[in-house]
Amino acid sequence: MRTLVVGAGAVGGFFGALLLDAGRDVTFLVRPARAEVLAADGLVVRDGETTTVTRAPTVTADRLADTSWDLVLVTVKEQALDAAIADITPAVTAGTVVLPLLNGMRHLYRLRDTFGEAVLGGVAVVASQLRPDGSIDLLGPDRFMRYGELAGGRSARIDTVDATLSGAGFDTVCSADIVTDMWDKWIFLASAAALTTLLQAAVGDITATEHGPSVARAVIDECASVAAASGVTVRPRVIDGARARLIAEGSPFTASLYRDMVAGRDVESDSVITDLVRRADRLAVSVPLLTAASVNLSLYRHRR
Ligand SMILES: NC(=O)C1=CN([C@@H]2O[C@H](COP(=O)(O)OP(=O)(O)OC[C@H]3O[C@@H](n4cnc5c(N)ncnc54)[C@H](OP(=O)(O)O)[C@@H]3O)[C@@H](O)[C@H]2O)C=CC1
Ligand SMILES: CC(C)(CO)C(=O)C(=O)O
Structure with missing residues (x-):
């Protein structure tokens, strides 16, 4: 071809x-x-x-x-x-x-x-x-x-x-079933990006704080609930994998959106985070952490 x-x-x-x-x-x-x-x-x-x-x-x-x-x-x-x-x-x-x-x-x-x-x-x-x-x-x-x-x-x-x-x-x-595959990746990426950009830290540092793991769990749950309300069941192994990777002790893992932010580059936040928040609004799903992450990324983009 x-x-x-x-x-x-x-x-x-x-x-x-x-x-x-x-x-x-x-x-x-x-x-x-x-x-x-x-x-x-x-x-x-x-x-x-x-x-x-x-x-x-x-x-x-x-x-x-x-x-x-x-x-x-x-x-x-x-x-x-x-x-x-x-x-x-x-x-x-x-x-x-x-x-x-x-x-x-x-x-x-x-x-x-x-x-x-x-x-x-x-x-x-x-x-x-x-x-x-x-x-x-x-x-x-x-x-x-x-x-x-x-x-x-x-x-x-x-x-x-x-x-x-x-x-x-x-x-x-x-x-x-490529649509579910795309949602699976989106949910993991959005969870990782929302968590690390909102808290401005790598996974291991977040996990080491008293309430870090519960914030990580809540972010993943918010993302999965938007998918569910959109009629998509994110595969259980994706949710389990996200929990394992985003609540891992000592992990240096960060999302690329966080690394872009730290380096002062533009961030692809509109399609990765804000689009989920817009969907949540339309579907009356409560996503306070994703909303805060979206606002934080918008402020960063305006300040650049
Ligand atoms: N990087 C990664 O690890 C991954 C990225 N993705 C996704 O893939 C997508 C691309 O990301 P990534 O490759 O990292 O982005 P990059 O910024 O590295 O590359 C995008 C390229 O597109 C070029 N470009 C933009 N507009 C045009 C145009 N009109 N004509 C020709 N070239 C153009 C830019 O060129 P120019 O130099 O001219 O600006 C740039 O080189 C994103 O949606 C990202 O989320 C998915 C999986 C992994
Ligand atoms: C899925 C993930 C988190 C893997 O590095 C990614 O693609 C990103 O951070 O942009």
Whole structure:
């Protein structure tokens, strides 16, 4: 499949480089400054002591319509989604499949409004970070992707996508229930992000305080209750896993939103936290901790 990766950042650059190294036909849609860095340095990915440099074919938005694309992987942050949708509209023609890998759920509605049935669901499980010099750092051992039809089940086009993405140096799961998979990841991420940004500390430090574990439990319960009111049953192993990971003694774990905050970077809080609070309001679910986390993140964004 002729594949366009929209954004050569922490997620797009990482998975795109692996796909290129495995011989897949991949081009990155980039903006001019990123195109210059990639042309000069290649796509540099650092995983512990190992550094790989991949030659990365790029295209800018003005040239997209020159080619037809079979698969479009959307890997921009949520704040950049509207502009990216406008940019990729000429690239999405009859038969193109659009696979977004953003966290949260809200992007799906915006993509579906524009591209309709072309849109699949997807989850990227990796911890990576784009550095100011344009290289990408791997921060943990996970590297896999789930994808599937939003309506559930299997389809011929999912099999084609699966054939393109699997066997390229990361694990893949072709999911029959990608919507629940996306919620599962969202609930864990939102719990971790709300807890660590609200209390401004790593999990182990929070757990060591008298009431830290009960705050962590309450945040997870609030997130799960919004999912339940939305008609989604988060899998019990996700709730158990969140409790184990977010109430672990001595754990240095923090969410990427917290690390972004500490570093003074913009945070993807609207789709990760505030969207849950808006849903809770609509569904009359009480989420005081998530609401406080949302306000705290909004204040941070206004102050930047
Ligand atoms: N990083 C991680 O570990 C994980 C992230 N995610 C999710 O994946 C999504 C992407 O995150 P991440 O990769 O970390 O973000 P990054 O900021 O590292 O990368 C996003 C890239 O998108 C590019 N971009 C933005 N708009 C456009 C556009 N219109 N055309 C071309 N390129 C564009 C940016 O390029 P430019 O340099 O031009 O600004 C940037 O390089 C988020 O929703 C995140 O929550 C999911 C799982 C793990
Ligand atoms: C799921 C989690 C918490 C794993 O690092 C993450 O993706 C993030 O912090 O952004």
